[in-house]
Amino acid sequence: xxxxxxxxxxxxxxxxxxxxGLVVIVVLVALFxxxxxxxxxxxxxxxxxxxxxxxxxxxxxxxxxxxxxxxIGSSVALCSVVTALAVQxxxxxxxxxxxxxxxxxxxxxxxxxxxxxxxxxxxxxxxMLLLVHGFAAIVAGGLPVEVxxxxxxxxxxxxxxxxxxxxxxxxxxxxxxxxLLLERTTLGRSWFLIGSSLPAAQATGIRLRRNxxxxxxxxxxxxxxxxxxxxxRVAAGEPNLYPTLPxxxxxxxxxxxxxxxxxxxxxxxxxxxxxxxxxxxxxIVLLNFPAYAQLALLGIIMVGAVIAQGVPSWxxxxxxxxx
Amino acid sequence: xxxxxxxxPDARLTGTxxxxxxxxxxxxxxxxxxxxRAIVKEYGSTRALQGADLILRAxxxxxxxxxxxAGKSTLVQxxxxxxxxxxxxxxxxxxxxTFGGVSDAIAAGVVPIYQQSxxxxxxxxxxxxxxxxxxxxxxxxxxxxxxxxxxxxQMLNRIGLAVPLDQPVASLSLGEKQLLEIARGLGRDCKLxxxxxxxxxxxxxxxxxxxxxxxxxxxxxxxxxxxSHKTDEIAQIADEITVLRDxxxxxxxxxxKSTSMQAIVSAMVGHAFNVGEKNxxxxxxxxxxxxxxxxxxxxxxxxxTVHACEILGIAGLAGSGAEEIGxxxxxxxxxxxxxxxxxxxxxxxxxxxxxxxxxGIGYVPADRSADGLFPGHDALRNASASILDHLTxxxxxxxxxxxxxLTAALTDVSLLPNQPRRLIEEFSGxxxxxxxxxxxxxxxxxxxxxxxxxxxxxxxxxxxxxHNRILKAAAEGLxxxxxxxxxxxxxxxxxxxxxxxxxxxTAELPRLSSPADVASAMLGxxx
Numbered sequence: 001x002x003x004x005x006x007x008x009x010x011x012x013x014x015x016x017x018x019x020x021g022l023v024v025i026v027v028l029v030a031l032f033x034x035x036x037x038x039x040x041x042x043x044x045x046x047x048x049x050x051x052x053x054x055x056x057x058x059x060x061x062x063x064x065x066x067x068x069x070x071x072i073g074s075s076v077a078l079c080s081v082v083t084a085l086a087v088q089x090x091x092x093x094x095x096x097x098x099x100x101x102x103x104x105x106x107x108x109x110x111x112x113x114x115x116x117x118x119x120x121x122x123x124x125x126x127x128m129l130l131l132v133h134g135f136a137a138i139v140a141g142g143l144p145v146e147v148x149x150x151x152x153x154x155x156x157x158x159x160x161x162x163x164x165x166x167x168x169x170x171x172x173x174x175x176x177x178x179x180l181l182l183e184r185t186t187l188g189r190s191w192f193l194i195g196s197s198l199p200a201a202q203a204t205g206i207r208l209r210r211n212x213x214x215x216x217x218x219x220x221x222x223x224x225x226x227x228x229x230x231x232x233r234v235a236a237g238e239p240n241l242y243p244t245l246p247x248x249x250x251x252x253x254x255x256x257x258x259x260x261x262x263x264x265x266x267x268x269x270x271x272x273x274x275x276x277x278x279x280x281x282x283x284i285v286l287l288n289f290p291a292y293a294q295l296a297l298l299g300i301i302m303v304g305a306v307i308a309q310g311v312p313s314w315x316x317x318x319x320x321x322x323x
Numbered sequence: 324x325x326x327x328x329x330x331x332p333d334a335r336l337t338g339t340x341x342x343x344x345x346x347x348x349x350x351x352x353x354x355x356x357x358x359x360r361a362i363v364k365e366y367g368s369t370r371a372l373q374g375a376d377l378i379l380r381a382x383x384x385x386x387x388x389x390x391x392x393a394g395k396s397t398l399v400q401x402x403x404x405x406x407x408x409x410x411x412x413x414x415x416x417x418x419x420x421t422f423g424g425v426s427d428a429i430a431a432g433v434v435p436i437y438q439q440s441x442x443x444x445x446x447x448x449x450x451x452x453x454x455x456x457x458x459x460x461x462x463x464x465x466x467x468x469x470x471x472x473x474x475x476x477q478m479l480n481r482i483g484l485a486v487p488l489d490q491p492v493a494s495l496s497l498g499e500k501q502l503l504e505i506a507r508g509l510g511r512d513c514k515l516x517x518x519x520x521x522x523x524x525x526x527x528x529x530x531x532x533x534x535x536x537x538x539x540x541x542x543x544x545x546x547x548x549x550x551s552h553k554t555d556e557i558a559q560i561a562d563e564i565t566v567l568r569d570x571x572x573x574x575x576x577x578x579x580k581s582t583s584m585q586a587i588v589s590a591m592v593g594h595a596f597n598v599g600e601k602n603x604x605x606x607x608x609x610x611x612x613x614x615x616x617x618x619x620x621x622x623x624x625x626x627x628t629v630h631a632c633e634i635l636g637i638a639g640l641a642g643s644g645a646e647e648i649g650x651x652x653x654x655x656x657x658x659x660x661x662x663x664x665x666x667x668x669x670x671x672x673x674x675x676x677x678x679x680x681x682x683g684i685g686y687v688p689a690d691r692s693a694d695g696l697f698p699g700h701d702a703l704r705n706a707s708a709s710i711l712d713h714l715t716x717x718x719x720x721x722x723x724x725x726x727x728x729l730t731a732a733l734t735d736v737s738l739l740p741n742q743p744r745r746l747i748e749e750f751s752g753x754x755x756x757x758x759x760x761x762x763x764x765x766x767x768x769x770x771x772x773x774x775x776x777x778x779x780x781x782x783x784x785x786x787x788x789x790h791n792r793i794l795k796a797a798a799e800g801l802x803x804x805x806x807x808x809x810x811x812x813x814x815x816x817x818x819x820x821x822x823x824x825x826x827x828x829t830a831e832l833p834r835l836s837s838p839a840d841v842a843s844a845m846l847g848x849x850x
Contacts, residue, residue, distance in 0.1 A: 184719040186711040193708055196697040203655060203688050203695060204708040204762065205680030263699045 023272075026279045035286050043165060047157065049278035050167035051233075052248055053271065054226035056256075057178045058219035059249035060270045064182070065215045066195035066262030067114060067121035070246045072223050074132035075106040077241040079227030081136045084145035084237025092153060099231060100224040106132055107220020108213075115212035129246065137239035145237030156232035167229045174225060179267040181218065191215055195262030244295065251298050252277045254305035277301070354381045355417065356515050356546040357402070357433065362411035364397050364570075371397040373570040374411070379515060384537060384547045386561035386579070388554075390591050390641055390808055394570040395550055396519075402548070403435040403517055404428035416514075432514035436504055436521065444493040449475050451492050452507050478506045481543070482536040498529020502536055515546040522556060534560050552591075552641045554584050554846055566590040588640070588842045592808050603797065603818055603834070607631030610802035611684065611771040616651045616661025616673065623827045624660060625651065629771060629802040634793065636817030637806040638841050644826035646689050646775055649806035653686035653773040654679030665770055680709055683770035685763030687756070687777055689806075695759045696747050703729050703743040706762045713767050732761040737788050753778075753785025760792060771802040778812060790816060810838035 030036055055072050062069040083099030090098070106128060113124045147153050159166040182188040190211045194201045202208055230242060250260070256273025258265035280301070284294045357379045364372040372394045379385050389395045400406035402413070404422025413420055415431055422428045425435065442451050452475045475488055484502040486495060495503065501521060508516065518537075522530045537547055537560060551557060557564065558579070566574040566587060573590040574582065611629040625648055629635045639645030650656040654663050657674025663684075664670060671678030676686070688694035697705050706729040707714060714724045730743050736757040738750075747755060756777060763772055774793065778786040793816060797803050807813050813820055814836060822830040822844040830844045 180719075184722075186715060186720055189704075189711055189720060192700065192704075193697050196699050197693075199688075199694040200697055201708070202676055203653075203686055205676045205678075206708065206711075207677045263697070 023276065026276055029279055029283045033283055033286055036282065041282065041286070045278050045282045046168045047165050047233075048281070049274055050165070050171035051226045051229050051242075052245070052252060052278055053171040053274040054174055054222050054229070055245055056249040056252045056270045056274050057174055057267065058222040058226075059246075059253050060178065060258060060265050060267070061182075061191065061215050061219040061222070062121070063253055063258050063260060064195050064262060064265045065191045065212060066198065067212075067215070068125065068250070068260070069110065069121070069216070069219060069223075070125040071106055071110060071128035071132060072226075072249055073243055073246040074129045074136065075103045075220070075223055076227040076230050076245060077239055078106065078132050078136040078139075079103050079224065080231040080234060080241050081140045081145060081237035081239055083228075083231045084147045085139065087147055087153070096156075096228055096231070100228055103224040103227050104217065104220045107216045107218075107223070110220075111213035111216030114216060115209045133239065136237075140237050140239045142239075144239070147235045147237070153232050153235050157229050158232075170225060170229065174222060175267045175271055178222065178270070182266060187211060187214060192263055195264075197263075244298065247298055247302070248277055248281075251302040251305065254302055254309070257309070259309050260306060355379075356381050356415070358414045358417070359398075359402060360412050360414075362398065362401060362413075363409045364394075364401060364406065365409045371570055372401075372408070375567060375570065375572050376575055377402070377565055377572070378576050379546045379548055380563075381514070381546050382541050382544045383562045384541050384549055384560055385576070386557040386564040387548060387550045387567070388552060388557065388564065388587065388591060389567035390552070393567040393591070395567055397570075398567065399435070399517060399519060399548070399550060402428070403433055405435075429508075432512055433517065434508040434513045434515070435517040435519070436501070436508055437519055442492050442500055442504060442507075445491065447489050447491055448479075448486055448495075448503060449488040451503060452478055452510065454507070478510050479503075481509060481540070482506050483532070483539060484536070496526075496529060498525050498532050501525065501529070501533060505536065505540075509540070509545070513545060515548065516540065517548045517550075519550045520552075521549070522551070522553065530556070554587060554640070557587070558584060568592075584846055585839070585842060588846060589839075592810050592842070603634065603794070603816075604632040606633040606818055607800065610666055611652060611804070612664045612667075613648075613652050614662050614664070616658050616663075618647060618656065618658055618826070620659050623825070625826070625828060627652065627804075627821065627828065629804050631800050631802055632797050633818050634797050634803045634805055634816050636813040636820035637804060637823060638808070638810070638813055638820055638845055639823030640845055641808065643823045643845070645806050645808075645823040647826070648823060648828075649773050649775040649804060650686075650688070652771075652804050653684055654682075655686055655688070680766060683766060683768045685709075685766050685769050685772040687759045687763060687772075687774045689775040689779070691752070691755055691759060696755060698746075698748050700747060701744045702733060702738065702747055702750065702758050705747045705758050706733055706743075706765060709762055709766050729761070729765060732765045733758065735764070736761045736792055739785075751782065751785070753781040753789075756781055756789060757785060760789060764792075764796060769801060771804070772796060773804045773806070775806045776808065777805070778807075778809060786812075810841050814838050814841060 035041055055076070058072060059069055079099040079102055082102040083095050086095035086098045110125055110128055113119045114121050157167055161169060182191070190201070190206045193204070193206055194208060194212060198208070234241065252273035253265070253270060254260060254273070255276050256269035256271070258269045258273070280297060281294060284297065355378060359375070359377040362372050362375045363370065375394065375398055377398065387395055387398070397406065401408045404425045404427050415433070420431060422431070428435070443454060446454065449472065453471065472488060479486070482502055482505055484499065484506060486499055492500065492503065505516065521533060525533065541547055549561060561579050563576050564574055564579050564582060564587065565572055565576055568591060574587065607630055609628045610631050614626045615624040617624045627648065629652070637645050637648060647656060651658060651661065651673065652663070653676070654670050654673060655676050661673055662669060663673060663679070665682045665684065668682070670682045670684070679686070697708065703726065707725050711720065714721055714728065716724065726743070733743050734741060738757050738761070739754055747758060750758065760777065763769070777793070778789055781789065790812070793803060793805070805813065805816060818834055820832045820836060820841055821828050822832065822841070824845070824847055829847065832840055832844060
């Protein structure tokens with residue numbers, strides 16, 4: 001038990017007070033918003049939340065390394081288009097594999113450019129967001145690609161095991177996998193060190209390029225899960241699928257207490273943040289607020305969370321050093 | 324709008340913003356220009372300056388020296404209004420002033436010239452000279468009137484810079500750019516010019532031009548504060564000198580004529596002249612060898628060997644390249660030329676620290692905050708970073724193995740408080756340094772250790788502990804390279820001391836050389 005004092009509870013202890021405020025909001029929504037606590041609605045929240053969760057796990061890895069990933073939004077769209085086209089030629093399982101692979105390829109390109117060419121994660125992934133959106137639209141011919149219903153594509157997002165929707169089971173297992181990856185592998189540990197101080201990581205002999213590259217590839221594995229469930233849910237190839245996804249993952253991570261400056265974070269942080277965002281998204285729908293209110297709220301949450309995280313103590317001490 | 328802005332710039336020009344290059348008014352040589360008294364600057368619990376005094380006079384070139392971290396930059400920032408002192412007073416021509424920002428200081432006649440150029444490379448010399456006035460005019464840039472050109476020419480003449488007014492700045496030499504920057508600064512009724520390492524990137528010819536210009540300015544009554552750590556330049560140009568160490572003035576405004584270079588260096592590095600005689604182990608066979616390494620093609624090539632059980636001291640003033648030689652020995656610096664071997668086996672590409680760690684080379688970099696520590700993580704995780712691959716069980720990182728192995732390593736360096744789970748930033752500088760030492764001593768099959776300034780900014784107690792651990796490591800057979808500007812540390816711990824000047828190994832001093840010998844060798848034998 002003594003070992004558990006490390007990162008999980010560590011980062012939970014450092015959640016800013018304001019986040020507990022948001023948790024209170026969620027509880028209030030649950031108690032007082034009519035329709036929220038209905039089983040049907042809750043299941044829906046969880047189904048949608050599972051997609052955000054998987055994508056946020058990918059974002060968590062990248063943030064811990066001191067990077068950021070905008071390309072999540074377009075890579076799930078690419079996945080849906082590629083899958084929808086492939087399913088016309090291939091069996092469903094294989095088509096989904098091809099769709100998944102397309103996301104891994106996007107992650108690998110991110111990783112190559114950032115780790116080996118030392119380009120800024122911000123610019124690379126923002127560029128990839130646009131490029132992949134454009135590419136998906138070209139491949140799809142500008143219109144959504146229909147998937148024939150007989151293919152049983154809905155199973156992945158709609159299936160239920162022991163009363164629990166598949167996406168929730170997948171997101172739960174993935175959270176465990178992420179926890180293991182971050183806390184119990186040398187690769188995961190190296191991400192924390194790289195994000196905490198790049199020069200120090202270099203001096204200690206950590207393989208910066210390989211491990212940074214792998215961060216983007218493994219992040220893409222989690223995003224790939226989100227892409228497949230999303231594809232299954234819409235049962236179509238949509239070049240403009242879920243454009244706010246990268247921002248929702250960032251908001252979820254920030255609210256969950258993962259600093260956008262790198263070096264810290266955990267699977268638990270991501271899960272907490274996702275729950276908060278998913279519930280608030282749902283509350284907006286239930287309150288019949290317009291869709292753009294959701295965008296505005298997302299912006300407020302993100303900036304608010306970043307402010308609440310405050311100036312980390314070590315940036316102050318590093319300022320002294322520079323004198 | 325259009326008509327207003329077309330007359331605007333020239334109206335301003337003839338007004339007060341740019342005075343013609345007149346002599347500073349009512350100032351005669353040796354008048355006190357600026358007087359800073361008992362300046363204290365605290366950053367959190369760190370005292371960067373603890374009561375520094377500085378008196379600058381008209382027509383004098385005053386050198387400010389000190390090692391990195393001595394408080395030079397902090398003092399300069401305060402003088403030019405870029406930082407506010409925690410306490411202390413500044414008086415300009417005997418009336419107290421408080422600068423709210425750099426613009427206040429410039430308006431009062433204290434003009435800083437920085438290392439990084441603030442010129443606009445795509446504009447001409449003329450446009451650059453009036454860049455700020457143009458920007459302040461909020462309109463279409465004024466046409467280049469005859470009057471304006473005459474003014475510009477006078478500004479250039481004042482510092483002896485002969486370049487065509489319409490030449491683009493990008494085509495000027497570095498030295499010409501520096502002079503142009505000074506000319507522009509002088510345009511603003513400058514009383515005191517503050518130059519921070521102005522020759523860092525200059526050729527010898529450009530340096531000479533700069534010095535000629537500075538002498539010309541000084542004779543015209545401008546006060547000059549010249550920050551540098553190049554002692555030979557100071558000897559050439561300065562009239563007076565102040566040396567800072569640990570935030571205190573150890574030499575305060577002494578005339579340069581009556582101060583020996585040796586005294587200056589001693590003041591900067593601050594040693595007590597006693598060789599603490601430690602028992603050093605007998606030296607074994609060669610272990611760590613660097614052959615023909617240079618940072619850039621054309622730079623001097625460095626070759627150096629460290630033997631088993633040997634502590635090789637490497638000494639050089641800041642900027643001499645000693646720290647870089649340390650980084651090369653650790654395989655931490657990518658070099659186009661050169662090879663590193665451990666026990667005769669090549670270590671792979673220069674700059675690949677992963678390969679160097681695998682070969683058993685430990686490395687404690689000079690700047691522990693920037694290049695050593697992992698903030699936000701505990702001492703244990705900071706210590707385990709180099710041996711993660713050796714802490715796995717069934718492919719997974721074993722927390723118990725990590726804890727057992729590194730708690731022992733941290734106890735071995737007497738970490739205080741001995742709490743491996745405490746965040747690294749909560750330890751004192753000395754204990755952070757112990758963690759870095761423990762991290763490297765834990766490297767599996769370690770054969771060599773490169774330590775750069777292992778006790779910089781470290782309290783006396785931790786310093787002794789670190790020194791003893793270094794000696795113990797040598798006795799255990801490690802080859803140790805110790806790069807330090809702490810001459811007492813070097814002379815008491817090293818078997819021999821290699822001297823670095825201008826990125827070259829220029830001399831080697833034997834065991835029990837005095838710190839004075841080392842200091843004079845660092846200066847190139849000049850007294």
